Amino acid sequence: xxxxxxxxxxxxxxxxxxxxxxxxxxxxxxxxxxxxxxxxxxxxxxxxxxxxxxxxxxxxxxxxxxxxxxxxxxxxxxxxxxxxxxxxxxxxxxxxxxxxxxxxxxxxxxxxxxxxxxxxxxxxxxxxxx
Amino acid sequence: xxxxxxxxxxxxxxxxxxxxxxxxxxxxxxxxxxxxxxxxxxxxxxxxxxxxxxxxxxxxxxxxxxxxxxxxxxxxxxxxxxxxxxxxxxxxxxxxxxxxxxxxxxxxxxxxxxxxxxxxxxxxxxxxxxxxxxxxxxxxxxxxxxxxxxxxxxxxxxxxxxxxxxxxxxxxxxxxxxxxxxxxxxxxxxxxxxxxx
Ligand SMILES: Nc1nc2c(ncn2[C@@H]2O[C@H](COP(=O)(O)OP(=O)(O)OP(=O)(O)O)[C@@H](O)[C@H]2O)c(=O)[nH]1
Ligand SMILES: [Mg+2]
Numbered sequence: 001x002x003x004x005x006x007x008x009x010x011x012x013x014x015x016x017x018x019x020x021x022x023x024x025x026x027x028x029x030x031x032x033x034x035x036x037x038x039x040x041x042x043x044x045x046x047x048x049x050x051x052x053x054x055x056x057x058x059x060x061x062x063x064x065x066x067x068x069x070x071x072x073x074x075x076x077x078x079x080x081x082x083x084x085x086x087x088x089x090x091x092x093x094x095x096x097x098x099x100x101x102x103x104x105x106x107x108x109x110x111x112x113x114x115x116x117x118x119x120x121x122x123x124x125x126x127x128x129x130x
Numbered sequence: 131x132x133x134x135x136x137x138x139x140x141x142x143x144x145x146x147x148x149x150x151x152x153x154x155x156x157x158x159x160x161x162x163x164x165x166x167x168x169x170x171x172x173x174x175x176x177x178x179x180x181x182x183x184x185x186x187x188x189x190x191x192x193x194x195x196x197x198x199x200x201x202x203x204x205x206x207x208x209x210x211x212x213x214x215x216x217x218x219x220x221x222x223x224x225x226x227x228x229x230x231x232x233x234x235x236x237x238x239x240x241x242x243x244x245x246x247x248x249x250x251x252x253x254x255x256x257x258x259x260x261x262x263x264x265x266x267x268x269x270x271x272x273x274x275x276x277x278x279x280x281x282x283x284x285x286x287x288x289x290x291x292x293x294x295x296x297x298x299x300x301x302x303x304x305x306x307x308x309x310x311x312x313x314x315x316x317x318x319x320x321x322x323x324x325x326x327x
Pocket of ligand 1: 267
């Protein structure tokens with residue numbers, strides 16, 4: 001499938017860094033955390049720094065290492081949880097930390113409450129072209 | 131190695147597949163998904179499973195207690211996730227998270243046990259989540275129930291899409307999804323939806 005991100009592999013898989021990655025973080029008690037927990041379908045991709053960290057032993061905790069390897073191809077929070085058999089809560093905390101350290105980039109749904117008509121049109125278009 | 135055509139970040143959307151116990155949710159998700167359906171780890175003890183009446187569902191060997199999901203990559207940089215909602219009422223606490231941001235829901239109905247899907251219908255009606263009702267074709271006698279009868283029994287509004295589908299067939303499941311997204315788009319354009327679910 002042309003432009004199929006799921007089918008591509010390797011270093012080139014993190015997206016254009018000029019795109020908005022993580023929506024604004026609220027600063028609470030000196031620690032930054034997402035104001036709203038990461039969505040099940042928030043997408044995660046390992047960055048170049050993440051790739052470098054994979055190669056240097058000891059830079060990442062074992063679970064973080066597994067996430068960085070998995071997300072060389074884009075995966076959602078739900079997929080990371082299922083593939084690595086980690087509870088969703090744990091995945092959210094780990095991704096949050098890794099995003100702050102620049103190991104992964106996170107792309108959250110554009111509208112967390114309801115997809116826009118514009119997005120629905122794109123989905124419809126994509127579905128009818130399958 | 132294929133390099134991505136676009137460096138634009140993909141967009142993720144999700145659709146819920148709901149309905150009573152053993153109605154074919156996992157089958158539906160699996161027939162459109164490009165990956166083997168995955169299951170998230172839910173902290174459930176075997177004691178909490180209790181007893182469920184599966185006698186009407188022949189050949190059913192597994193019980194899905196957590197939500198399972200699949201993925202469909204559309205060519206225009208959109209990844210569609212399909213979540214099969216937990217079939218049993220006591221897992222409704224998970225639905226809040228599933229509903230948030232969803233395009234809508236496909237509620238599957240088994241005409242032999244129609245009432246099993248009523249809680250799902252009520253839930254999405256109350257939340258004003260776009261949904262359609264699809265009668266899963268388990269066998270030939272599914273057709274003993276004409277759709278107007280199903281609409282009546284489930285007390286569905288006249289505008290609510292109601293159709294047959296065969297959860298085992300990718301083309302049928304895909305057509306069902308097209309109808310759902312079209313319905314969601316119509317509702318969004320008619321301004322019939324609240325800003326937040
Ligand atoms: N004959 C027939 N069998 C079907 C059809 N759809 C599903 N089944 C079978 O019905 C059984 C239940 O289907 P599932 O997809 O597991 O149902 P489910 O809704 O995910 O079940 P729970 O998650 O346990 O609530 C399985 O054995 C399927 O193979 C259908 O259209 N026709
Ligand atoms: Mg199931």
